[in-house]
Amino acid sequence: MSTQPDHGQELIPRPERTPEVVRVALARIAPHRLGEMERHKEQALTAAIADGKIGHLQHWLTYWHAQVEIERRPDLSARYRAALASVHGTEGRDDPAFRSGMNELTAVEAEAQRAVSA
Structure with a gap:
């Protein structure tokens, strides 16, 4: 028995929290948003390089993991x-x-x- 709440039919299973898996999931359920995801990634990468902090990339991945959650449900x-x-x-x-x-x-x-x- 699942301990996750029932949200009705989910389009795909929840993906793992890795950049490639999240990107593949988004491509399956909301391919029209891939350009937005890529632009956001480039901004995060540029900011991370500029100030030497990986937090920008962690935020990017967290944001898009949540966006996939919205799109898949x-x-x-x-x-x-x-x-x-x-x-x-x-x-x-x-x-x-x-x-x-x-x-x-x-x-x-x-x-x-x-x-x-x-």
């Missing part, structure tokens, strides 16, 4: 997309719907982070 993906639509459909930062959408985005990302950190 229809429950999180639906919430994430609805929140994005809410944020982009508002009149600005003073609109209560903007704050609500941002709160939901933060909640979805936090849930994904907890899932991949467990």
Whole structure:
């Protein structure tokens, strides 16, 4: 019996936390985001070289592992997309719907982070 909570049908199993495995998982479930992932990796690598700290690359991998978690789980993906639509459909930062959408985005990302950190 699994100790993981039931989130409905997952598109793929949760990948291991390695750069190549996370990239392959993203390619399977959200290939349209590979360019974004690569640009973010180049920024992290440039920052790591500039200041000599590997933390930039660790952050990059953690971020994309969580993004794969969102994409692989229809429950999180639906919430994430609805929140994005809410944020982009508002009149600005003073609109209560903007704050609500941002709160939901933060909640979805936090849930994904907890899932991949467990």
